Amino acid sequence: MNVAGADRNRRLITAGAGTALALVMGLALLAGFRLATQIRSSITALQTASELQTYPSVLTQQLTALRQRLETREYTGQAHEELAGTVARFNSDIRRLTKRSDGQSPQLQDAARMWQAYRPVLAPILAFSGEPYIDTDSGSSLSDGGKMYYGDVRQAQLLAKQNVGRLHRLLTAVTDSLEEQTSGAAARLRELLSGGVLAALVLAAAALYLQLTRARHERVAREAQEQTRDILKTVREGFFLLDADYRIGTVWSEALTHIFGRSDFAGLSFEKLLEDRVPPGTLATAVKYIKLLWGDRAHENLMKSINPLGQLEISMDNGRGGKETRYLQFDFHRVVGPKGGVKHVLCSVGDITSNVLLAKELQEAQENANAQVDMMVGMLHVDPLQLGSFLDTTETGLRLINAILKEPARTDAEFRKKLGGLFRELHSIKGEASALNLMSIAHRVHHLEDTVGELKKKAELSGNDFLPMVLKLDELLAHLRGVREMATRLTALKPGAGSTAEPAAAPSRPTGAHTVRRSGEDLSPILQALAEKLAKDHRKSFRLSLSGLADVPAAYLATVKDCVIQMLRNSAVHGIEPSEARRVQAKADVGAVRVDFRRSSEGYELMFEDDGAGISPQLLKDAAVRKNIITAAEAASMDTRTAMALVFRPGFSTQDEVTMDAGRGVGMDVVARTVYGLGGKIGVSTNPGRFTRFKIVLPPAGEARSGERADRMSGPQGLPPGMASGVA
Amino acid sequence: MIGSQKNGSGVRRSLRLLIVDDSNIMRRRIERSQQFEELEVVGTAANGIEALEIFHKTDPDMVTMDLTMPQMDGIECISKLVQLKPAVRILVISALADKATAVEAMERGANGFLNKPFTDRQLNEAIAELMS
Numbered sequence: 001m002n003v004a005g006a007d008r009n010r011r012l013i014t015a016g017a018g019t020a021l022a023l024v025m026g027l028a029l030l031a032g033f034r035l036a037t038q039i040r041s042s043i044t045a046l047q048t049a050s051e052l053q054t055y056p057s058v059l060t061q062q063l064t065a066l067r068q069r070l071e072t073r074e075y076t077g078q079a080h081e082e083l084a085g086t087v088a089r090f091n092s093d094i095r096r097l098t099k100r101s102d103g104q105s106p107q108l109q110d111a112a113r114m115w116q117a118y119r120p121v122l123a124p125i126l127a128f129s130g131e132p133y134i135d136t137d138s139g140s141s142l143s144d145g146g147k148m149y150y151g152d153v154r155q156a157q158l159l160a161k162q163n164v165g166r167l168h169r170l171l172t173a174v175t176d177s178l179e180e181q182t183s184g185a186a187a188r189l190r191e192l193l194s195g196g197v198l199a200a201l202v203l204a205a206a207a208l209y210l211q212l213t214r215a216r217h218e219r220v221a222r223e224a225q226e227q228t229r230d231i232l233k234t235v236r237e238g239f240f241l242l243d244a245d246y247r248i249g250t251v252w253s254e255a256l257t258h259i260f261g262r263s264d265f266a267g268l269s270f271e272k273l274l275e276d277r278v279p280p281g282t283l284a285t286a287v288k289y290i291k292l293l294w295g296d297r298a299h300e301n302l303m304k305s306i307n308p309l310g311q312l313e314i315s316m317d318n319g320r321g322g323k324e325t326r327y328l329q330f331d332f333h334r335v336v337g338p339k340g341g342v343k344h345v346l347c348s349v350g351d352i353t354s355n356v357l358l359a360k361e362l363q364e365a366q367e368n369a370n371a372q373v374d375m376m377v378g379m380l381h382v383d384p385l386q387l388g389s390f391l392d393t394t395e396t397g398l399r400l401i402n403a404i405l406k407e408p409a410r411t412d413a414e415f416r417k418k419l420g421g422l423f424r425e426l427h428s429i430k431g432e433a434s435a436l437n438l439m440s441i442a443h444r445v446h447h448l449e450d451t452v453g454e455l456k457k458k459a460e461l462s463g464n465d466f467l468p469m470v471l472k473l474d475e476l477l478a479h480l481r482g483v484r485e486m487a488t489r490l491t492a493l494k495p496g497a498g499s500t501a502e503p504a505a506a507p508s509r510p511t512g513a514h515t516v517r518r519s520g521e522d523l524s525p526i527l528q529a530l531a532e533k534l535a536k537d538h539r540k541s542f543r544l545s546l547s548g549l550a551d552v553p554a555a556y557l558a559t560v561k562d563c564v565i566q567m568l569r570n571s572a573v574h575g576i577e578p579s580e581a582r583r584v585q586a587k588a589d590v591g592a593v594r595v596d597f598r599r600s601s602e603g604y605e606l607m608f609e610d611d612g613a614g615i616s617p618q619l620l621k622d623a624a625v626r627k628n629i630i631t632a633a634e635a636a637s638m639d640t641r642t643a644m645a646l647v648f649r650p651g652f653s654t655q656d657e658v659t660m661d662a663g664r665g666v667g668m669d670v671v672a673r674t675v676y677g678l679g680g681k682i683g684v685s686t687n688p689g690r691f692t693r694f695k696i697v698l699p700p701a702g703e704a705r706s707g708e709r710a711d712r713m714s715g716p717q718g719l720p721p722g723m724a725s726g727v728a
Numbered sequence: 729m730i731g732s733q734k735n736g737s738g739v740r741r742s743l744r745l746l747i748v749d750d751s752n753i754m755r756r757r758i759e760r761s762q763q764f765e766e767l768e769v770v771g772t773a774a775n776g777i778e779a780l781e782i783f784h785k786t787d788p789d790m791v792t793m794d795l796t797m798p799q800m801d802g803i804e805c806i807s808k809l810v811q812l813k814p815a816v817r818i819l820v821i822s823a824l825a826d827k828a829t830a831v832e833a834m835e836r837g838a839n840g841f842l843n844k845p846f847t848d849r850q851l852n853e854a855i856a857e858l859m860s
Contacts, residue, residue: 305830
């Protein structure tokens with residue numbers, strides 16, 4: 001219902017009816033006043049006429065009485081006076097009647113004319129004065145004057161007697177006419193008064209009706225207002241209208257106050273509402289979108305589909321002096337005015353944070369479930385012995401990390417040294433996990449590395465900064481326990497489980513810092529699997545040839561594995577070129593990576609070689625300058641050999657972007673440190689565009705320094721002394 | 729309905745459509761999939777500059793516009809087309825799914841937005857909406 005329109009109509013009707021009734025009443029009163037005046041005049045005339053009606057006979061009687069007195073010589077003074085009075089009243093009354101504008105009836109005119117005829121006859125009588133008698137001895141007799149007087153009286157009496165009937169009838173007719181006039185006017189007045197009363201009743205009824213209608217409308221409007229207020233108070237979404245200047249109107253739902261933590265919305269521009277809460281780019285897009293809503297270029301559906309604020313991440317005060325991220329959903333609807341065209345835009349905004357977080361949780365749970373399945377599938381392809389070995393080694397590694405975290409440290413340098421140690425250990429674990437395709441572990445470790453990376457960027461470090469690490473470490477340990485449990489179950493399912501002398505079904509938990517390994521453990525499947533994965537991940541094509549790895553003594557197994565994994569990653573990311581690039585250089589499409597382990601005069605020798613792009617000393621120097629490892633001046637004065645040694649520096653990487661396999665700058669320094677820790681040597685030789693070759697020399701197994709993993713966490717920060725490098 | 733006016737001889741005039749996309753396959757797909765008899769494909773262009781040249785020659789009523797193209801991208805091309813002919817109706821067909829790009833295109837003067845990949849039905853619905 002159009003309340004405003006109905007209200008306007010009601011007011012118009014009220015005013016019209018009121019005016020009409022007032023006019024009617026006014027006219028009725030005016031007419032009534034005139035009629036009343038007329039009636040009053042008629043009544044006066046009627047009284048006059050009634051009196052006049054009696055005069056002819058009175059006059060006749062008085063003339064007769066006067067004549068008799070004259071004849072009997074009685075005193076005539078009083079009779080004369082009475083006659084004179086009657087004539088005077090007759091004159092006066094008939095003049096008054098004839099003066100009335102509405103009293104000119106023919107009878108009155110006839111009566112007036114007849115009265116005129118009386119005048120000359122009566123005039124000498126009225127003019128007589130003196131004594132009409134003469135007293136003599138014989139008695140009184142008429143004097144001369146008296147005789148004339150008597151004669152006049154007798155003549156007048158005769159005239160009066162003659163005309164009394166007619167004059168009386170005429171005057172009676174005048175009276176009747178006046179009576180008729182008066183009663184007619186009275187009847188009209190009655191009608192008028194009845195009409196007036198009726199009009200007054202109608203007016204009163206109309207006023208009552210309008211009052212009732214108005215009260216009803218007011219009640220309806222009040223109820224509507226209350227309902228609107230209740231809706232706006234109760235609804236969970238924030239509602240408001242935007243005007244053509246993109247400003248919020250004067251009415252909004254209470255939820256808006258809770259959503260935005262403010263209440264001064266009236267007149268606030270939409271831009272101001274979101275300012276400082278969303279990134280500038282998002283704000284600009286939002287403002288553009290709002291402007292588009294006022295145009296008619298796009299349909300409602302299209303505008304809805306391109307709404308950039310359907311899920312808006314917004315930064316809000318959390319009431320404790322900090323910020324929190326919330327997600328808001330804005331919807332916009334055009335409000336079209338009566339003449340077409342957008343009058344307002346209705347905005348609804350809801351806090352969908354819990355929905356979004358739930359969706360994220362669901363997605364994470366889904367991803368976790370998928371990862372579990374992937375891992376289970378992956379684990380089915382992993383040799384139980386390798387898996388057990390990995391889990392043992394990783395747990396040992398994590399214990400080492402725990403030990404590092406617990407190491408007392410006060411200075412920033414000590415904290416940074418801790419970070420370096422953590423980084424290298426985590427990187428090593430990640431490499432092994434990737435090699436075994438245990439990506440759920442690799443990803444978790446990658447995230448831990450991210451945390452360490454963030455800490456490294458901090459200007460100042462304190463013990464509290466390491467607390468998040470501890471939590472994540474706990475989570476990783478819990479995950480490892482889950483993996484171990486799953487491995488146990490899987491192994492139990494595998495045919496032949498438990499038939500071997502040393503079942504892998506229950507990989508033993510390490511009892512100390514070291515794990516006793518079986519000699520001759522075959523690293524080939526892990527490395528081949530890793531090579532395959534790296535080739536796929538980095539879209540490279542290369543073949544990995546392994547030889548002599550079955551002869552790796554147990555003491556060096558982990559070291560050789562870690563080193564080869566790291567060098568394999570380097571080859572996949574930096575060394576081997578894409579097939580197209582290789583073709584241009586007249587190389588075989590498929591690259592070659594060769595790993596050879598053998599006994600030597602010094603103990604053992606591990607050779608790792610790829611036929612990739614080689615290492616450019618200049619590129620190394622550029623990258624080192626970019627990473628602030630050396631200064632530009634140092635780079636300029638650095639010889640090739642020293643430049644090549646940069647690959648063994650902690651934090652060095654030629655890659656700027658961090659990925660699962662490269663870019664963190666831990667890798668070759670881990671290899672070098674491990675080798676050095678065992679009392680070995682490492683060297684690199686390269687021919688840019690042709691090959692890169694790492695040669696690691698390890699002492700005989702019995703002479704190796706104890707605690708291989710622990711050792712790689714310690715040692716000087718500079719170049720390991722047993723290192724050689726060069727460019728072929 | 730725009731463009732479906734009759735000329736002096738009373739013959740119904742077709743709506744002229746220009747297809748702009750850097751992918752030949754996509755251009756052919758749009759041309760083949762649209763099912764409107766009153767639409768006449770008057771040209772196809774592989775980039776913004778080519779689109780402007782063909783636009784000058786054929787004066788189309790409607791344009792389907794890719795956004796990511798070499799030489800002159802779709803957003804810039806939309807601005808120029810709208811300057812040349814404000815009444816032209818432009819349907820953006822792009823793989824850029826973010827809302828900000830869509831809003832930007834609409835602000836420059838596009839009238840519709842369709843994400844790649846799309847079905848024939850979605851294409852025809854988007855064109856129908858553009859024609860209404």
